[in-house]
Amino acid sequence: MSIKIGIVGAGGMTGYHVAGFRRAGADIVALADVSDTAAKRAAAKHSIGRVFGSLQAMLAAMPGLDAVSIIVPNKFHAPLALQALRAGRHVFCEKPPAINAGEVRQLRDAAAKAKRVLMFNFNNRARPESYAMMNYIRGGAVGAINTCQAKWIRRAGIPGFGGWFTTKALSGGGPLIDLLHMMDLGLYFMGYPEPAYMLARTYRDHIDNKAFKGPWGIADVPRGVTDVEAAAHGFVTFKGGQAMSFQVSWAEMVQREEVSVAFQGAKAGGLVRRFFGTDGVDQTAIDACELYTLEHGRMVNRAVTVPADETMGRVRSAENFVRVVEGEEKPLNTPDEALTLMRIVDGAYKSASTRRPVTF
Ligand SMILES: NC(=O)c1ccc[n+]([C@@H]2O[C@H](COP(=O)([O-])OP(=O)(O)OC[C@H]3O[C@@H](n4cnc5c(N)ncnc54)[C@H](O)[C@@H]3O)[C@@H](O)[C@H]2O)c1
16 A cells, blocks of 8 residues: 655655655655745655645645655644644654754644654664664663763754744754754764753854855845744753763854764763765765674773665655554664654753753
């Protein structure tokens, strides 16, 4: 049986969702976007038969739709996902899961009530490096993980000035909410422990400086808003005794763009890292997947070899969603994990604005 999927949002990520869904054998039957031009262009490019101006119109016209994929600015994730779940559709939603934990709780409860799959695109869990590392962790080679350091840092990576990314009301925030992938991956490796306390600070240096614009050609909006942070630093402790530090930035005086999680386990430490290349896209990236351990009294470093994946797991992640709906695979992420992650993001913004520690 192949499930029928409708996509909402015709932006930069749509092609990855299309490729992953089709690899799992799904039929992509419709695409909706508030921009008729964007919808028609993407539908033609990806050979999708029907085009709509809204999710509502798509649901009304296509009663046979099994699932909806949501790829729109962050503010619209929760309302659209709720609409789809309440209409009995499975939902695959881009990250961040929503703009705050309260919305994620609503989504989790709606999915449970409707008995439908709800998954988010934490595509970095679907990278070959992450699969390999998780095999070591689940196989017992790492032991209990006490500590991890999560980073997504950019020297010049502001995604345009004045558009939805830099407008808090539309995005929920800057890099803390946008680049939350590595915090998610660190928590995933640690078994998603329950947070206890945290401290964080956000910084706005460079947020209006065009020299720090990212290389992806995202248009600036004249007189648009830039009311989000450019960098965030923080530290979270967990009820079981673990700790995680994080650093995320769109603009910060660092050497180069680094996307990494390092952790220290009782039997081995590990690192999953991508250094982005000089071309600003993924082709010249340098990836690492390493383990650090003690064998026969000697310090041993292991480099784990995996196939290169320039999509950073995005295609595989979308494939996993379809296979979960079909009952063929376990979900790479759960609504409860998304809720914990967003409680930490909310906690970080609260700690930064109050300049106080946060207790969960
Ligand atoms: N997983 C990843 O690696 C990754 C990378 C980039 C972006 N994203 C996420 O993907 C989402 C979209 O980002 P993007 O860069 O593709 O954005 P984009 O601005 O390129 O495209 C968004 C599209 O959504 C449409 N849209 C806006 N509101 C809508 C609504 N209510 N109903 C229907 N269509 C609507 C817009 O017209 C636009 O075509 C964001 O949540 C972002 O965080 C994820």
